[in-house]
Amino acid sequence: MxxxxxxxxxxxxxxxxxxxxxxxxxxWRRTDLERDIVVAAVRSFVQLxxxxxxxxxxxxxxxxxxxxxxxSVMVVFGAFTARSRATKVPGAFWPLLVGLTIAxxxxxxxxxxxxxxxxxxxxxxxVGGMVIGNAMTASAVALNRLGDxxxxxxxxIEATLALGATAREAAEPFVRRALRxxxxxxVDSTKxxxxxxxxxxxxxxxxxGAAPTDAVRLQLILLYALLGSVAISALVATGLAYRNFFTPxxxxxxxxx
Amino acid sequence: xxxxxFELRDVSLTRGERRVLDSVDAEIExxxxxxxxxxxxxxxxxxxxxxxxxxxxTGTIAYRGRPLDSYEPLALRREVSLVPQLPALLEGxxxxxxxxxxxxxxxxxxxxxxLRHAGLAAEFAARDVSRLSVGERQRxxxxxxxxxxxxxxLLDEPTSALxxxxxxxIEATLRRLRGELDISLVLVTHxxxxxRRLTDRVIRLG
Numbered sequence: 001m002x003x004x005x006x007x008x009x010x011x012x013x014x015x016x017x018x019x020x021x022x023x024x025x026x027x028w029r030r031t032d033l034e035r036d037i038v039v040a041a042v043r044s045f046v047q048l049x050x051x052x053x054x055x056x057x058x059x060x061x062x063x064x065x066x067x068x069x070x071x072s073v074m075v076v077f078g079a080f081t082a083r084s085r086a087t088k089v090p091g092a093f094w095p096l097l098v099g100l101t102i103a104x105x106x107x108x109x110x111x112x113x114x115x116x117x118x119x120x121x122x123x124x125x126x127v128g129g130m131v132i133g134n135a136m137t138a139s140a141v142a143l144n145r146l147g148d149x150x151x152x153x154x155x156x157i158e159a160t161l162a163l164g165a166t167a168r169e170a171a172e173p174f175v176r177r178a179l180r181x182x183x184x185x186x187v188d189s190t191k192x193x194x195x196x197x198x199x200x201x202x203x204x205x206x207x208x209g210a211a212p213t214d215a216v217r218l219q220l221i222l223l224y225a226l227l228g229s230v231a232i233s234a235l236v237a238t239g240l241a242y243r244n245f246f247t248p249x250x251x252x253x254x255x256x257x
Numbered sequence: 258x259x260x261x262x263f264e265l266r267d268v269s270l271t272r273g274e275r276r277v278l279d280s281v282d283a284e285i286e287x288x289x290x291x292x293x294x295x296x297x298x299x300x301x302x303x304x305x306x307x308x309x310x311x312x313x314x315t316g317t318i319a320y321r322g323r324p325l326d327s328y329e330p331l332a333l334r335r336e337v338s339l340v341p342q343l344p345a346l347l348e349g350x351x352x353x354x355x356x357x358x359x360x361x362x363x364x365x366x367x368x369x370x371x372l373r374h375a376g377l378a379a380e381f382a383a384r385d386v387s388r389l390s391v392g393e394r395q396r397x398x399x400x401x402x403x404x405x406x407x408x409x410x411l412l413d414e415p416t417s418a419l420x421x422x423x424x425x426x427i428e429a430t431l432r433r434l435r436g437e438l439d440i441s442l443v444l445v446t447h448x449x450x451x452x453r454r455l456t457d458r459v460i461r462l463g
Contacts, residue, residue, distance in 0.1 A: 158310055159345035159398075163358045163405065164335035173348070249330045251310055254272065 005208040016041065058121050067121050071108075071128045075100045078132050082140035082237075088147025090244040090253070096139055099237035103135040104128060107229040116221055127225065130201075134186065134226045135233035142182025142234040143241055149174035150245050150252075157252055167246035175238050182234035190223050199223065261322070262287050262409065262441055263307055268316035270302060277302050278313065283460050289435055289442040291452030291459045298463025300445040301342065304411045307443065308337040335362040338407035342414045342445075344394035351389070351397050352382040355404040362405035374437065375400035376430035392423035396430070403434075409441045410434075416451070431455055 019041045026033040058066045079097040086092040108128055117123035150157065153174060160170040193199050201222050205215035245253055263285040270278040278299040285307075292300045305311045306318060309330045318325040320337065346354050352368050359366035369379040375396040381389075389397060395415060402410060415431070416424040432455065434440060446452050452459050 155341065155343050156345040156347075158305075159341050160347065162308060162310060162334055162339040162341065163401070164331040164333075164361045166331065169361075249309060249312065249326075251312070251330075 012045075055121075055125055058125060062121060064119065064121075064124075067124045067128070070125060071104060071132065074129060074132045075104060078136035082136050082143065085140040086143035086147055086241075088151055089143045089241050092143055092241055092244075095237045095240035095244075096136075096143065098240060099139045099233040099235075100132055100135050102236050103229040103233035104132050106232055107131045107225050110228070111221070111225055127222065130222060131225060131229040135229045138182040138186065138230040139233040139237035141185065142178045142238050145181040146174060146178035146238055146241060149177055150242075151255065154252060161250060161252065167243065167250045167252075170252075171242040171245065175242050178238045179234050182238070183231050186226060186230045190227060193219075193223065260287055261285070262320065263443075264319040264322075265303075266317045268303075268306065268313045268318060270299070270306070270311070270313050278306075278462075281316070281462070285443060285460070286458065287441045288458070289444065289456040291456040292443065292445045292462060293447065293449055293452050293459055294462035296447065300447075300462055301413050303462065304339060304413050304443065304445050307409075307411055308334045308339050310334075310339065331361075335405050336407055337409045337411060338402040338405055339411040340398050340402050340413065340415060342417060344391065344398045346386040346389075346394060346397055346401070349386065350382065351377075351384050351386060351400070354386065354397065354401050355382070358401045359404040362407075364404065364406050366404055368400075368404075371400040371403045374403050374430070374434055376426055376433075392419050392426070395419065395423075395427060399427075399430070403438075407440065409443065412442060412444045414445055414447065417447075428455060 019037060023034045023037045025031075026037060054070065058070060075097065078100050079093055082096045082100075083092045086096070089095075108124060108131065111117050111127065112119045112124075117127065150171070157170045157174070161167070189197075199219050199222075202215045202219040205218060206212065247253060261284050263283075265281055265283045265285075268278055268281040269276070281299075281303065292303060294300050302311065306313055307320075307325075309325060309328075312326070320328065320333070325333070347357060351372070355368050355371055356366050368382045372379055372381055377393065377396050377400060381393070381397070386394065386397065395418070399410075399412075399415070412431070416427050419427065428451070431442065431444075435442065442456065444452070444456055449459075
């Protein structure tokens, strides 16, 4: 799978024409997104360039500790980012952090243990980044939904608690729906992959000159790994976060308490 | 010594800026008691304190002579059952709701008997809760609480969402319950006439 492709900064700059087009459409149709589009383009350039150099350093150092350090930073930032989408969930950071950590550790541990990838920076860094990114999105969606469900269904939850059900039993239908909504986007996109869109890894490998069969196999491995990591992170995050809505005496906390 | 079901001493509760309950002292005896008062007087909140869906900020509440917080909350709620103002049944049939409640309390379910006590025909057992009218849901909520065979029923405005015909039916049901079952009722209502019709004693808030 050793392929290489060399792109100049000039080629990257030329692709900014598409960003300009997006900004022009926003200006023309008054969607008020021009500023965000420019910020997104600049941030992606700075962040990807920085991570590119960081990855280069890690590849050259070739030590597992630097890989673990980078993945840990990603997990912490991922939990912070996801928390901003889960504002209705009290104390959402820790469930997210634990969910992302377990998802990343389990997924990467399994792909190495099953002999799919070697435990080297070249594999662990990109795969870890994808796993953590997707797990972050899924657990953010799941906790966002959980917050909405619980605040919309306080009467139903209290009615179940009033029967002497535990917090876990009272929250169960809402946790289930939250878990489902966190996972379903990736399940649906996995179903349609290859029909409606080409996933990024496959496109990247084809552009870099890899054989289509190699590109497809790598993409399948990643899709399956992502399904696992997304389910694990959403399960752990919702399974921990729902507890924060309740007191030790199995009472539903007041909003903002 | 006079038997007291609930004894409240200097009970206060604040939510945000609002003093919902302010130094409430009250004794609730076995039988039927109404809690009356204007909107916002803290009637529903007081009811929620009695089965520990919430705790007061200060003051003490005792149930049958023991501090409320010395009871295991889940066991207490099966013994002191709250029927909330808004019907909130679980998805599924009326019978599955009754079975859930009976299962939590570890009781054998006689669905037809619970439905009869709540004034519903036995055929309602198989009915999906989404197909019930508001009045029928209120009664299904009552039947669900009865499935736990509680010692005390806390009823929060049980007829507030109903027309006069459905209200009369629920009131008849509650009167019959008192006659047929050894159960105490604590009824929150904004209607003093209803309190007089259904209960022996009245506690006034606000």
